[in-house]
Amino acid sequence: MSDTQGSHRRGGPVPGPYEDQPAAGAPGEPEPAVPAPRGGRRARGRTAADAPAAYAPPAPPAPPAPRGTGRRRGGADPAPAPGTEDAPTLPGTAPAGPGRRRGPAAETAPPAAGSGRRRGAPAEAAPTATATATATVPAPAGPGRRRAPGGRRAAPRTGPTPGTAPTAAPGGTWRRIIPQALVVAFLAGGTTAFVAADKSVRLTVDGVPRTLHTFAGGVDELLAAEGLGVGPHDLVAPAPGAPIEDGEEIVVRYGRPLRLTVDGQQRQVWTTARTVDGALRQFGVRAEGAYLSAPRTAPVPRAGLVLSVRTERSVTFMADGHERTIRTNAATVAEALGQAGITLQGQDSTSVPPGSFPRDGQTVTVLRITGTREVREERIPYATERVKDDGLFAGTEVVERAGRPGARRVTYSLRTVNGVRQQPRRVAEETVREPVTQLVKVGTKPLPSSVSGADGLNWAALAQCESGGRPSATDPSGTYGGLYQFDVRTWQGLGGSGRPQDASGSEQTYRAKKLYVQRGASPWPHCGRRLTRG
Structure with a gap:
């Protein structure tokens, strides 16, 4: 040294x-x-x-x-x-x-x-x-x-x-200077890199801006460092994967659920707007003249909002011979009628239900109705019940119990719509008397093939002369009936039941042959002679 x-x-x-x-x-x-x-x-x-x-x-x-x-x-x-x-x-x-x-x-x-x-x-x-x-x-x-x-x-x-x-040694001086110079250079380079990595950015979250310094290299890294979590309905600009430059502005807008009903049509949507007006503009809803369930300046909280919108529509009313068109945001046709100055009285109504939603361009006709009610008594027909009876010859029907019709009172509405009388409309009814069911016995017994002493006569000619060949024929007095014009007493005396005109033609012919055997042609004074003619 x-x-x-x-x-x-x-x-x-x-x-x-x-x-x-x-x-x-x-x-x-x-x-x-x-x-x-x-x-x-x-x-x-x-x-x-x-x-x-x-x-x-x-x-x-x-x-x-x-x-x-x-x-x-x-x-x-x-x-x-x-x-x-x-x-x-x-x-x-x-x-x-x-x-x-x-x-x-x-x-x-x-x-x-x-x-x-x-x-x-x-x-x-x-x-x-x-x-x-x-x-x-x-x-x-x-x-x-x-x-x-x-x-x-x-x-x-x-x-x-x-x-x-x-004297000073030159080598020792350089040995001191060189390490110090290296340290200074290292510190200067580190400081330069430190300063270069630091960025000043402007971060705006839901409209609230702030300026901060960060060493983050990308948007997602900055959001993670600031504790800002974003979801699929949130807006981040630039995109989360984009790099960050010094002086850049990053915008974060959180999504908000919105239950939106427009003119009666409901849907669930997400919006990044912070006010009702911004949400309406985002979804293209025309708010001029519309009814809003919340003010346009009201905030949309992150928890969500229920918003009802009724846009302004054009509706035409036809009433009392006049046409009237208005622009309205009413919820019902009846409410729009009131805005048009039209009043419904008595039985007046409209061509569409008054509680329905008025559509844009719709035409509604006002019906002026006047009328009264009328009560009428009507007949109730009786039913017929048919019962088989083996004691009667086949083809024979006997009324065991006669039927009786019932009665009821019916109330009708008689209306005049815009001066034109309408078809009466039944509005109420009341039964006055119940009908009685008619009971009929139907014979099932086989008919005899012949009657001795009367088979060879011309019974068809006799029937044609007496009744015109009709089994149910009856004289004007109602006393005689059938093909051969039996009275009831004679008919029942020959074994018949009920009235002769109710029996079959074959049974009537059989009973007529039995009568001929007993009394001859006298029961038919005018037509009896035809039995023997060819």
């Missing part, structure tokens, strides 16, 4: 360790022993006699440096003090510092002027050389070095060349 390293006064001579001591050779004071430091260690009380040293010819000592200043770097050595050129000194041995070989002791300069001397005053005369004197070896007064005993600084180390003043 050079004599300049570890010293606060670079490039100049360092004052001796005894700068406060009077000059050697003063009258009445013995010359003190000078301790010689080794390797930068603290002097341990050794004297020059303890260290091996060889005598060297005397050399002019180095002039003392002014107190408290030191020599400037690269400056010339100060001139020697007057009267000290011929002062002899004894050679000393330079201490072996760390990493330096031992060499001959360099000649040392006398101690510098002590504190309290004027700057620039001539130094005291060098001590007279004696056989027991030792050379002083200056030691660097570096930071952290303790003073020698007696409060004096340790002697600085001198270079290996005797008789020369110590």
Whole structure:
């Protein structure tokens, strides 16, 4: 290590360790022993006699440096003090510092002027050389070095060349400068990278802006750093994967659920607008003249909103022979009628239900209705029940119980619509008498094939003469009936039941043959002779 390293006064001579001591050779004071430091260690009380040293010819000592200043770097050595050129000194041995070989002791300069001397005053005369004197070896007064005993600084180390003043070593200076320069360059580069990574951005969340500094490289990284979670219904611009530049503006708008009903049509949508007006504009809903269930300036909370909108529509009314068109946002036809100044009275109505929603461009006709009610009594027909009877010949039907019709009162509405009488409309009915069901017996007994003594007669000619060949024929008085015009008493006497005109034609012919066997042709005085004609 050079004599300049570890010293606060670079490039100049360092004052001796005894700068406060009077000059050697003063009258009445013995010359003190000078301790010689080794390797930068603290002097341990050794004297020059303890260290091996060889005598060297005397050399002019180095002039003392002014107190408290030191020599400037690269400056010339100060001139020697007057009267000290011929002062002899004894050679000393330079201490072996760390990493330096031992060499001959360099000649040392006398101690510098002590504190309290004027700057620039001539130094005291060098001590007279004696056989027991030792050379002083200056030691660097570096930071952290303790003073020698007696409060004096340790002697600085001198270079290996005797008789020369110590100078700064160029290599040591560069060894100090290069690491410091590298550290400065590293810090400067890190600071530049730190400053380059820092960005100033403007973040607007739901219309609330703020400016912040961030090291995030992308939008999604910034949102995560700010604790802003976004979902599929939220709007982020630029997109979450986009990079961030310095001075950029990022906008975040949260989605809000909206149950929107427009003119009766309901749907569930999502909006990023913060007000009702913004949501209507986002979905293209015409709000001019419309009815809104919430004000246009009302906020849309993030929890959602139920909004009903009725747009303005054009509706035409036809009433009392006049046509009237209005623009309305009414919810029902009846409400729109009131806005048009049309009143419904009594039984008046409209061509569409009054509670229906009026559509744009719709035409509604007002019906002026007048009318009365009428009560009528009507007949209720009876039903007929037919029952089989094996005691009757086949084809014979006998009414066991006659039917009787019922009766009811019916109320009708008689209306006149816009002056035109309408079809009566049944509005109510009441049963006055229940009908009685008619019971009829139907014969199932097989008919006899013939009647002895009457089979060869012309019964068809007799039937044609009596009834025109009709089994259900009845005379105008109602006494006689059937093909052969039986009265009821005669008919039942022949084994028939009920009335003869209700029996079949074959049964009537059978009963007529039996009557002929009993009484001949006398029951038919006018037509009986036809039985024997061909």
